[in-house]
Amino acid sequence: MITRIPMITDLALLRLLHLVSPSLPIGSFTYSQGIEWAVECGWIATPDDLQAWLASQLHGGMTYVDIPGLQRLYHAVLADDTDALEHWIGILNASRETSELLLEEKNRGRALTDLLIVLEIPRAARWKPLLSQNQAAAFALAAAHWQIPLEQAAYGYAWSWLENLVLAAVKIIPLGQTQGQKLLHRTTPLLPEVVTQGLQVDDDSIGASSLALAIASSRHETQYTRLFRS
Numbered sequence: 001m002i003t004r005i006p007m008i009t010d011l012a013l014l015r016l017l018h019l020v021s022p023s024l025p026i027g028s029f030t031y032s033q034g035i036e037w038a039v040e041c042g043w044i045a046t047p048d049d050l051q052a053w054l055a056s057q058l059h060g061g062m063t064y065v066d067i068p069g070l071q072r073l074y075h076a077v078l079a080d081d082t083d084a085l086e087h088w089i090g091i092l093n094a095s096r097e098t099s100e101l102l103l104e105e106k107n108r109g110r111a112l113t114d115l116l117i118v119l120e121i122p123r124a125a126r127w128k129p130l131l132s133q134n135q136a137a138a139f140a141l142a143a144a145h146w147q148i149p150l151e152q153a154a155y156g157y158a159w160s161w162l163e164n165l166v167l168a169a170v171k172i173i174p175l176g177q178t179q180g181q182k183l184l185h186r187t188t189p190l191l192p193e194v195v196t197q198g199l200q201v202d203d204d205s206i207g208a209s210s211l212a213l214a215i216a217s218s219r220h221e222t223q224y225t226r227l228f229r230s
Helices: 010-019 035-040 047-078 082-094 099-118 135-145 150-172 177-198 211-220
Strands: none
Touching: 010 135, 010 150, 035 047, 035 150, 035 211, 047 082, 047 135, 047 150, 047 177, 047 211, 082 099, 082 135, 099 135, 099 211, 135 150, 150 177
């Protein structure tokens, strides 16, 4: 099946590549979102285990929390509606099931907001108290300002999440670089369905829970030795 997506200008495409680059200085490489503990306890030991872990989260939290949340933040930015922005930041943050995952959200949000201020993105400095609470909010501001269509922004957001966790797992399991790329290649076809469904979720259906992620993140907080912050 061919998925049609709206046209994107050359400059907007380049801005999106910039926004999702692993080199963006927001510390993405320092987080594993529970994978470090899941590997230590034996839940994740092979590429197939990792693929199942990531697919479960894509079809859960990414589809029913992150993508619809990003959509609403994007529209709030376009409408210059700080009340809506604050509301949906609160919803997304409340969906983070451990203090560690919430702290990661805020740390990334603060780092991305500081970068947008340096890049002189309008409203980034004025909205810093809000944007620094949630990375998706800062991401939405950048995407809207750079005229990146919402659907492409959602693809970029989901891809960045997936790539960062695969790169983390390459170091933790460990996987070879080639195995990591093969896993990305196999998992990427899930993203069109995830983004399409996520953009159709209504307000009352927003919400998801991953018991395994919550346990792994909680146990990671007190893990004896850690390479990653989550």
